[in-house]
Amino acid sequence: MLLLTPAVLWLVVVYLGSIAxxxxxxxxxxxxxxxxxxxxxxxxxxxxxxxxxxxxIIVRTATLAASVTVLCAVLAFPLAYYMARFVTPRMKxxxxxxxxxPLWSSYLVRALSWRQILAEEGVLRWTLRKLHIDGVVDxxxxxxxxxxxxxISSRFxxxxxxxxxxxxxxxxxxxxxLERIPRSFLEASSDLGAKPGLTFRRVxxxxxxxxxxxxxxxxxxxxxGDFILPSMFGTSAFTLGQQVxxxxxVAGNDPLAAVFTFxxxxxxxxxxxxxxxxxxxxxx
Amino acid sequence: MSAxxxxxxxxxxxxxxxxMAFLYLPLxxxxxxxxxxxxxxxxxxxxxxxxxxxSVAFRQSDMWSALRLSVTVATFATAVSLLLGGLLxxxxxxxxxxxxxxxxxxxxxxxxxxxxxxxxxxxxTVEQFGLPIGYWTIVVGHATFCIVIVYNNVVxxxxxMSPNVVEASSDLGASGWQTFxxVVWPNVATAILAGGVLAFALxxxxxxxxxxxxxxxxxxxxxxxxxxxxxxxxPVTNVVALLAITVTFxxxxxxxxxxxxxxxxx
Numbered sequence: 001m002l003l004l005t006p007a008v009l010w011l012v013v014v015y016l017g018s019i020a021x022x023x024x025x026x027x028x029x030x031x032x033x034x035x036x037x038x039x040x041x042x043x044x045x046x047x048x049x050x051x052x053x054x055x056x057i058i059v060r061t062a063t064l065a066a067s068v069t070v071l072c073a074v075l076a077f078p079l080a081y082y083m084a085r086f087v088t089p090r091m092k093x094x095x096x097x098x099x100x101x102p103l104w105s106s107y108l109v110r111a112l113s114w115r116q117i118l119a120e121e122g123v124l125r126w127t128l129r130k131l132h133i134d135g136v137v138d139x140x141x142x143x144x145x146x147x148x149x150x151x152i153s154s155r156f157x158x159x160x161x162x163x164x165x166x167x168x169x170x171x172x173x174x175x176x177x178l179e180r181i182p183r184s185f186l187e188a189s190s191d192l193g194a195k196p197g198l199t200f201r202r203v204x205x206x207x208x209x210x211x212x213x214x215x216x217x218x219x220x221x222x223x224x225g226d227f228i229l230p231s232m233f234g235t236s237a238f239t240l241g242q243q244v245x246x247x248x249x250v251a252g253n254d255p256l257a258a259v260f261t262f263x264x265x266x267x268x269x270x271x272x273x274x275x276x277x278x279x280x281x282x283x284x
Numbered sequence: 285m286s287a288x289x290x291x292x293x294x295x296x297x298x299x300x301x302x303x304m305a306f307l308y309l310p311l312x313x314x315x316x317x318x319x320x321x322x323x324x325x326x327x328x329x330x331x332x333x334x335x336x337x338x339s340v341a342f343r344q345s346d347m348w349s350a351l352r353l354s355v356t357v358a359t360f361a362t363a364v365s366l367l368l369g370g371l372l373x374x375x376x377x378x379x380x381x382x383x384x385x386x387x388x389x390x391x392x393x394x395x396x397x398x399x400x401x402x403x404x405x406x407x408x409t410v411e412q413f414g415l416p417i418g419y420w421t422i423v424v425g426h427a428t429f430c431i432v433i434v435y436n437n438v439v440x441x442x443x444x445m446s447p448n449v450v451e452a453s454s455d456l457g458a459s460g461w462q463t464f465x466x467v468v469w470p471n472v473a474t475a476i477l478a479g480g481v482l483a484f485a486l487x488x489x490x491x492x493x494x495x496x497x498x499x500x501x502x503x504x505x506x507x508x509x510x511x512x513x514x515x516x517x518x519p520v521t522n523v524v525a526l527l528a529i530t531v532t533f534x535x536x537x538x539x540x541x542x543x544x545x546x547x548x549x550x
Contacts, residue, residue, distance in 0.1 A: 021409030024518035078299035225398020
């Protein structure tokens with residue numbers, strides 16, 4: 001029991017304690033004229049969430065996080081499936097490490113590379129030109145939801161770079177789930193006359209769900225709270241993380257920053273409970 | 285264990301290869317542009333290659349002080365997390381107690397919730413108490429999520445260890461200390477080492493929590509971030525980025541091999 005005390009004290013006092021401190025602050029407000037923080041208990045700051053500008057930030061960020069999650073799942077599937085079914089144990093260990101290693105290199109550095117890839121005269125443009133399909137860029141830039149004035153400042157780039165950064169988080173638990181599907185299930189399905197597509201939808205996908213959900217915890221959560229990447233890529237429209245960062249810093253509106261942080265926290269806690277019910281924690 | 289069956293379709297193999305290339309090509313780009321002769325843009329292919337950016341980068345004293353800060357912060361955060369995370373894993377493994385499941389949930393929160401939550405919560409609370417923001421608040425913020433990494437590594441190893449060996453040891457008359465020293469420790473040592481290395485790497489690369497908990501001194505990731513918006517000498521950033529990757533890559537690879545080996549023979 002003694003062993004437990006220091007770590008529990010740390011987690012409860014430092015971590016949960018600071019979250020409690022932040023919660024307290026979210027019920028303060030800012031005085032309109034002086035710009036000073038009024039420390040009386042009020043719901044005023046929470047009420048600001050329904051203002052259109054603030055509501056947009058939440059919807060935009062949740063949509064971004066959801067798109068990144070879906071794209072990660074789509075890209076992760078072929079590699080995870082290949083790793084789970086078709087390679088020798090040695091090769092699997094190698095691929096596993098190869099997928100894992102980028103997660104332990106600085107995410108900032110990996111994001112930096114995309115600023116150089118997407119640059120006006122950069123490698124992506126060059127490659128597309130060599131393939132004679134550089135028209136694709138203009139199509140993307142003029143598309144309604146993902147467009148922008150240049151590759152770096154388009155919404156497309158933000159989704160792309162997040163997908164790149166968090167992809168390993170999706171591949172690894174997905175591979176674990178796929179690996180656990182007994183060979184006989186797939187054989188039974190095809191013996192009973194199911195075509196590969198049907199087997200995939202009705203057998204593989206449902207059994208892969210814990211892995212997909214486990215991966216999505218990270219892809220969703222990390223996108224939701226990030227404020228670094230939106231300052232490097234995408235349009236000038238704020239994400240939730242940026243709003244927290246700016247309100248806490250430049251704007252000096254700590255209560256509003258706290259309120260937005262709790263929006264992210266509540267979304268994630270609900271997400272974690274749903275994920276736990278979907279059996280995702282066993283796949284982690 | 286599902287047997288490997290036949291070979292993958294060509295389409296699947298191509299897709300798998302492309303995804304792997306997608307993961308690694310950007311790192312090659314960082315490497316390439318550390319040598320470009322252009323100072324302000326990233327034309328492909330680079331018009332020429334030079335190593336002069338390395339000497340420019342290594343002459344910058346603020347880069348060295350950022351590196352020093354990152355290394356010392358990561359060292360302290362790792363030390364704290366090894367102690368606390370290791371003890372926590374031992375306690376959770378040994379005893380069943382009230383609230384054990386709740387505790388297991390709380391433990392993953394610093395990793396599962398966005399880093400911005402840890403960062404701003406810590407900052408606002410420290411400020412509410414009127415305490416200074418600086419070196420030690422960075423360490424405390426980092427230790428909070430590093431504990432989780434060490435805990436996960438050690439607890440996973442303990443779970444794979446047969447409880448019989450501990451019982452056998454005490455049945456044969458070993459004291460608690462002897463059992464720990466000669467039975468438990470040889471089993472968990474590599475997991476603790478691996479957990480420590482991973483905690484160090486995580487702390488070394490962290491930027492979100494750090495943004496909120498730091499004083500005026502930048503850590504290496506913040507130094508890199510700030511230099512992104514410098515108009516000139518852009519390849520210098522790539523040199524520093526390569527340095528940042530180098531510091532963690534080899535130790536992390538070794539740490540992973542140490543833990544993977546055991547898992548595959550389980």
